Amino acid sequence: MADLTSCMPNMLRHAGWWEGEYRVIERDGTLTEHHHMRTFCEFPTAGPYAYLQHNWLRWPDGRTLERAFGATFRDGRLWWNTERLEGYGHEIEGGIVMLNLVHKSEAALRFTEMIELSEDGQNRARTWQWFRNGTPVRRTLCDEWRTG
Numbered sequence: 001m002a003d004l005t006s007c008m009p010n011m012l013r014h015a016g017w018w019e020g021e022y023r024v025i026e027r028d029g030t031l032t033e034h035h036h037m038r039t040f041c042e043f044p045t046a047g048p049y050a051y052l053q054h055n056w057l058r059w060p061d062g063r064t065l066e067r068a069f070g071a072t073f074r075d076g077r078l079w080w081n082t083e084r085l086e087g088y089g090h091e092i093e094g095g096i097v098m099l100n101l102v103h104k105s106e107a108a109l110r111f112t113e114m115i116e117l118s119e120d121g122q123n124r125a126r127t128w129q130w131f132r133n134g135t136p137v138r139r140t141l142c143d144e145w146r147t148g
Contacts, residue, residue, distance in 0.1 A: 022142045037056065048070065052069075053069055053070075074092070078090070
């Protein structure tokens with residue numbers, strides 16, 4: 001934990017419960033998806049993962065989905081290698097967290113995510129830039145607020 005604390009100090013401020021609205025916008029500006037998500041972020045002190053995230057997604061039509069995934073910490077970065085995603089995250093100047101992930105179901109599809117936490121730690125904005133074969137194809141815009 002000491003390495004994570006020194007390399008990604010702002011990331012630790014993301015611990016806890018979040019609620020948020022997610023909007024997916026295609027390259028032509030079309031809104032193709034909107035859903036609500038409840039998220040719990042934790043930093044276990046024991047076990048295989050340095051970071052665990054639990055998501056509960058809910059769409060307006062009543063569909064729901066639950067996901068959980070963990071990341072290990074090495075070389076100053078969080079590393080994911082799950083059934084769906086593979087890649088890493090690190091913190092840059094200003095405490096902004098940057099993720100670079102590839103979808104395992106489609107190797108040509110990757111995204112870069114930027115997560116910025118408000119100064120008071122009560123809100124955060126997440127922006128995903130999706131690329132397929134090097135061409136930008138969509139954006140995901142996430143507005144979240146802390147609930148616990």
